[in-house]
Amino acid sequence: MxxxxxxxxxxxxxxxxxxxxLFTIGWFAGPRRPDAQKLSPYECGFExxxxxxxxxxxxxxxxxxxxxxxxxxxxxxxxxxxSLRETGTFGLLAMLVFALxxxxxxxxxxxxxxxxxx
Amino acid sequence: MNAFSVAAFNSGLTLATPExxxxxxxxxxxxxxxxIGDERRHWTAALSIAALLITAVLAAGVEVSGxxxxxxxxxxxxxxxxxxxxVALVIVAVVFVYSIEYMRHRGILKGEYFVLGLFATxxxxxxxxxxSLVTVYLxxxxxxxCLYAMVAFDRDSGxxxxxxxxFFVLGSLASGTLLYGMSIIYGVTGSxxxxxxxxxxxxxxxxxxxxxxxxxxxxxxxGFKFGAVPFHMWIPDVYEGSPTCVTLFVGSAPKIAAFxxxxxxxxDGLGGAHVDWGQMLVVLxxxxxxxxxxxxxxxxxxxxxxxxxxISHVGYILLGILAGxxxxxxxxxxxxxxxxxxxxxxxxxILLLSxxxxxxxxxxxxxxxxxxxxxxxxxxxxxMFSLAGLPPFIGFWAKLGVIQAVLGINAVWLAVVAxxxxxxGAFYYLRVVKMMYFDEPVxxxxxxxxxxxxxxxxxxxxxxxxLGIAPGALLVVCAHALP
Numbered sequence: 001m002x003x004x005x006x007x008x009x010x011x012x013x014x015x016x017x018x019x020x021x022l023f024t025i026g027w028f029a030g031p032r033r034p035d036a037q038k039l040s041p042y043e044c045g046f047e048x049x050x051x052x053x054x055x056x057x058x059x060x061x062x063x064x065x066x067x068x069x070x071x072x073x074x075x076x077x078x079x080x081x082x083s084l085r086e087t088g089t090f091g092l093l094a095m096l097v098f099a100l101x102x103x104x105x106x107x108x109x110x111x112x113x114x115x116x117x118x
Numbered sequence: 119m120n121a122f123s124v125a126a127f128n129s130g131l132t133l134a135t136p137e138x139x140x141x142x143x144x145x146x147x148x149x150x151x152x153x154i155g156d157e158r159r160h161w162t163a164a165l166s167i168a169a170l171l172i173t174a175v176l177a178a179g180v181e182v183s184g185x186x187x188x189x190x191x192x193x194x195x196x197x198x199x200x201x202x203x204x205v206a207l208v209i210v211a212v213v214f215v216y217s218i219e220y221m222r223h224r225g226i227l228k229g230e231y232f233v234l235g236l237f238a239t240x241x242x243x244x245x246x247x248x249x250s251l252v253t254v255y256l257x258x259x260x261x262x263x264c265l266y267a268m269v270a271f272d273r274d275s276g277x278x279x280x281x282x283x284x285f286f287v288l289g290s291l292a293s294g295t296l297l298y299g300m301s302i303i304y305g306v307t308g309s310x311x312x313x314x315x316x317x318x319x320x321x322x323x324x325x326x327x328x329x330x331x332x333x334x335x336x337x338x339x340x341g342f343k344f345g346a347v348p349f350h351m352w353i354p355d356v357y358e359g360s361p362t363c364v365t366l367f368v369g370s371a372p373k374i375a376a377f378x379x380x381x382x383x384x385x386d387g388l389g390g391a392h393v394d395w396g397q398m399l400v401v402l403x404x405x406x407x408x409x410x411x412x413x414x415x416x417x418x419x420x421x422x423x424x425x426x427x428x429i430s431h432v433g434y435i436l437l438g439i440l441a442g443x444x445x446x447x448x449x450x451x452x453x454x455x456x457x458x459x460x461x462x463x464x465x466x467x468i469l470l471l472s473x474x475x476x477x478x479x480x481x482x483x484x485x486x487x488x489x490x491x492x493x494x495x496x497x498x499x500x501x502m503f504s505l506a507g508l509p510p511f512i513g514f515w516a517k518l519g520v521i522q523a524v525l526g527i528n529a530v531w532l533a534v535v536a537x538x539x540x541x542x543g544a545f546y547y548l549r550v551v552k553m554m555y556f557d558e559p560v561x562x563x564x565x566x567x568x569x570x571x572x573x574x575x576x577x578x579x580x581x582x583x584x585l586g587i588a589p590g591a592l593l594v595v596c597a598h599a600l601p
Contacts, residue, residue: 004327
């Protein structure tokens with residue numbers, strides 16, 4: 001029974017060897033000519049303005065969450081829109097149900113004040 | 119994949135009436151809750167409980183003769199799904215009843231607890247009726263995401279936030295593992311539908327190395343969702359850190375979901391590969407019984423102790439599943455249902471004793487309970503005796519069932535281990551009983567709690583006793599569910 005797991009062990013060993021090998025080859029074979037300019041941190045081509053470990057306003061997360069929901073919604077709406085001729089009434093009703101659920105979420109967001117910036 | 123037919127899909131919708139109703143009720147209650155003020159929040163609770171009970175009636179009323187697949191092969195209704203759904207819905211309703219007073223005292227009686235609970239229950243129902251890997255994952259994620267949010271429900275509590283993060287990170291990892299395993303199984307068998315997978319496995323794939331690889335990942339995820347050793351690390355922290363009303367929720371109905379997850383994936387889908395996953399479950403089961411029962415002895419916090427006790431009980435549930443016989447599955451289902459009933463009651467007792475500014479979650483808080491309220495000391499004793507597996511309480515029959523199941527496959531050593539650790543486990547349950555009856559009370563406050571909660575809690579305990587004296591009806595349900 002246990003010998004059947006041998007390929008998994010080989011697989012894991014192979015993965016480790018391959019990963020290490022690629023890393024080592026890059027380390028030894030790649031050209032490395034560092035200078036002060038190359039090593040200095042930069043931000044979009046400029047000198048870094050401030051430390052990257054700063055605090056974000058929690059409202060960004062809220063906006064991000066709402067964005068994810070309504071961004072994904074579009075991903076479903078586009079294929080639905082172009083195939084509506086084939087899916088017909090059933091497609092329309094199914095999408096209405098889907099949209100209704102999102103409306104419930106939007107109403108909840110709105111009433112809880114998640115859409116107010118201040 | 120069959121060709122999609124609108125008529126067939128619509129006829130399948132009637133089978134999913136309970137889920138559809140619960141989903142709509144959840145949305146409706148979410149919107150209604152926005153309109154009412156904090157002082158009338160108990161209406162949200164009452165509506166949620168009503169919605170759960172109506173759903174339970176609907177779930178019991180769906181007429182099926184034998185397993186029926188619907189909704190394009192995604193959804194399955196059979197005797198097991200019906201029984202598990204009704205139990206899960208009723209248990210969640212009971213959980214809500216227990217939670218109201220506790221939340222009111224802490225100023226966290228918010229509609230979101232109930233709405234999240236309803237959606238988590240919807241996830242459980244979807245998972246129970248899953249006939250495809252996609253539906254399994256959908257139900258599981260709906261359940262898990264709601265639970266993560268519920269654990270962090272008391273926003274001002276640092277401990278709750280800590281346990282929620284632990285739960286979330288580990289839970290996401292487990293979900294990722296599950297998806298990875300599913301993708302491998304899909305790659306090997308070429309189907310997402312559990313029925314087709316089962317046929318492919320029967321057709322000679324059982325020794326396929328890729329399939330074994332996938333099964334190992336599924337077992338990790340199932341072990342995590344159950345809380346089996348060595349994937350149990352989240353249980354004690356989440357149980358102790360979250361508000362007790364959430365601990366009660368996490369500790370009860372999701373165990374039914376975990377059982378359904380194991381049954382759907384391992385038995386419905388991969389039943390032909392029992393030799394492989396059976397071995398893995400043996401390891402999880404023995405470790406769970408050992409670690410759960412031994413570590414629970416050292417606990418002073420009752421929620422944490424019950425957390426370790428959960429881990430040990432999961433070991434016994436896995437014993438039934440790993441037996442791989444229908445007797446084993448029945449006993450595991452019986453064990454799960456009875457464990458959930460008893461767990462709901464024991465966490466309910468903590469909620470009953472807690473009051474404003476007092477959590478009642480240390481074991482000492484139960485000292486001398488008999489002097490304060492002989493009735494509820496008796497109830498707690500029933501729960502503890504049942505968890506310990508003493509006759510004539512229901513826990514005895516559950517343990518007897520799984521031990522008979524492993525004896526049925528001639529795994530005598532497993533039965534011996536199970537009995538030994540249940541003796542170890544009896545110690546810490548009986549310690550609570552000893553403290554209630556033989557120690558002086560350290561706390562003289564009157565036992566509060568709404569009349570409804572007291573009535574339901576008493577009914578819960580009496581049910582444990584009644585089922586222990588006459589377990590026949592529940593045994594018949596389980597036998598009918600998993601012939």
